[in-house]
Amino acid sequence: MIWLNWQWEVKLVEMKYTLALLFVSLAYTAHAVPIQEATAHYQRHIQFPGDDGLMHDVDLEDEVDEELLVGIAERNAYYLFTRLNPDSAQTLVINDADSIRNSNFNPAHNTVVVVHGWLGNQNTGINGRIRDAYxxxxxxxxxxxxxxxxxxSNYVTAVRGVPIVGVGLGQFVRYLVGVTGASYDRIHLVGFSLGGHLVGNAGRELEGRVARITALDPAGPLWVFNSNRINSNDGRYVEGIHTNGALIGLGYGSAIGHVDFFPNGGESQPGCLTPICDHNRAWEFFASTVSYNHLVGRECSNSLQISLNTCRGNQFPMGNDHMDKHGSGRYRVNTKRRYPY
Known part of the structure; x- marks a missing residue:
C-alpha cells in the first residue's frame, strides 16, 4: 500500500510538471515575442545585424563600457535636409540658436526625425531612403x-546607452521648438531597431507630446524585460511595424504602441532569404508608404489570426506621413515581394 501511494504521488508530480511545461509553451507561443534573454530560452551568444548590412556575433553578457556612456548624449549630431538642401546637410546644434535660425528649418512644415540602428551613422541606408521619400x-x-x-560600441553597451541618447534627442527637440516656435503637433520621430526604443525614450522625455512616433522592427534582444523599451505612452500616437519578430527573430515581436502592424505575419517577408532582409523591410515598407500610402492592414483579434492571415477586422493604413493619425489595435498587412511592395 505504501509503495502504491508513493507511485501515485510520483505520477501526480509528473502530470503537474507536464502541464506546467505545456502552459509555458502555450503562453510563449501566444505572446509571440523574441525572448532570447528569458530564462527558459536564454541564449548568451547570438547574431544580430548592424546597419552595415552584416550579421555580427553578440555576447549578451558582454561588459558595458561605462566610460563611454559618460556624456554620450552630448555627442549626438543632428543633420537637417529640406527641399532647399535635399543632399547637403545643415548641422543643427543644441544650445546654439544661430545654427537653427540660419538653417533652412521651417516651422510651418512637418518635421520628421530619423534614427538609425546599431552600428549605423548618418550615411546608413534608412536615412537616405526616408529622407528622399519625404x-x-x-x-x-x-x-x-x-x-x-x-x-x-558593443551591443550590450548600446542597449544600456539608448535611454541616455533618447533623452538627449528629447532635449534637442524641446530646444528646437523653443527656438523656432514649431509645434509638437507637427513632429514625427521614426526609429529603426535600437533606434525604435531610442525614439520612445525621446518621446518620454517630452512627456508624450509629439504627434507621432514610429518604431520600425524595434530590437528584441535584451528588451523583453527592459522598462526602457518603447511604449504607447511615449507619444500621442505610437506605431510599431514588426517584420522579424518571431521566436528567433531580431525584432521585438509583441505590440508596443497604439497600433502595431505585422506585415505578412511579422516574422519573414516575401522576397527575403535572410533575417537582415526581413529586419530591414520595416524601414523599406515605411518609406514606401510615405510615398504612396498604399499598404493597408486588417485588424486582428489574436496572434493566431496574424499568423494564419485570417484577420477580418477594420482596415487601417500602415505608415504614411500623416500627422493626425490615430487608432488602436493589431493589424496584418500583406505586401508584394518588390518595391513599392
Whole structure:
C-alpha cells in the first residue's frame, strides 16, 4: 500500500510538471515575442545585424563600457535636409540658436526625425531612403540623428546607452521648438531597431507630446524585460511595424504602441532569404508608404489570426506621413515581394 501511494504521488508530480511545461509553451507561443534573454530560452551568444548590412556575433553578457556612456548624449549630431538642401546637410546644434535660425528649418512644415540602428551613422541606408521619400512628396524638415559614438560600441553597451541618447534627442527637440516656435503637433520621430526604443525614450522625455512616433522592427534582444523599451505612452500616437519578430527573430515581436502592424505575419517577408532582409523591410515598407500610402492592414483579434492571415477586422493604413493619425489595435498587412511592395 505504501509503495502504491508513493507511485501515485510520483505520477501526480509528473502530470503537474507536464502541464506546467505545456502552459509555458502555450503562453510563449501566444505572446509571440523574441525572448532570447528569458530564462527558459536564454541564449548568451547570438547574431544580430548592424546597419552595415552584416550579421555580427553578440555576447549578451558582454561588459558595458561605462566610460563611454559618460556624456554620450552630448555627442549626438543632428543633420537637417529640406527641399532647399535635399543632399547637403545643415548641422543643427543644441544650445546654439544661430545654427537653427540660419538653417533652412521651417516651422510651418512637418518635421520628421530619423534614427538609425546599431552600428549605423548618418550615411546608413534608412536615412537616405526616408529622407528622399519625404522630400520627394513635399516640403518637410527631415532631421537625421547620428548617434554613431554609442551605436558602434558593443551591443550590450548600446542597449544600456539608448535611454541616455533618447533623452538627449528629447532635449534637442524641446530646444528646437523653443527656438523656432514649431509645434509638437507637427513632429514625427521614426526609429529603426535600437533606434525604435531610442525614439520612445525621446518621446518620454517630452512627456508624450509629439504627434507621432514610429518604431520600425524595434530590437528584441535584451528588451523583453527592459522598462526602457518603447511604449504607447511615449507619444500621442505610437506605431510599431514588426517584420522579424518571431521566436528567433531580431525584432521585438509583441505590440508596443497604439497600433502595431505585422506585415505578412511579422516574422519573414516575401522576397527575403535572410533575417537582415526581413529586419530591414520595416524601414523599406515605411518609406514606401510615405510615398504612396498604399499598404493597408486588417485588424486582428489574436496572434493566431496574424499568423494564419485570417484577420477580418477594420482596415487601417500602415505608415504614411500623416500627422493626425490615430487608432488602436493589431493589424496584418500583406505586401508584394518588390518595391513599392
Amino acid at each position: 522630400l520627394g512628396k513635399g516640403d518637410a524638415n527631415v532631421i537625421v540623428l547620428d548617434w554613431r559614438r554609442l551605436a558602434r
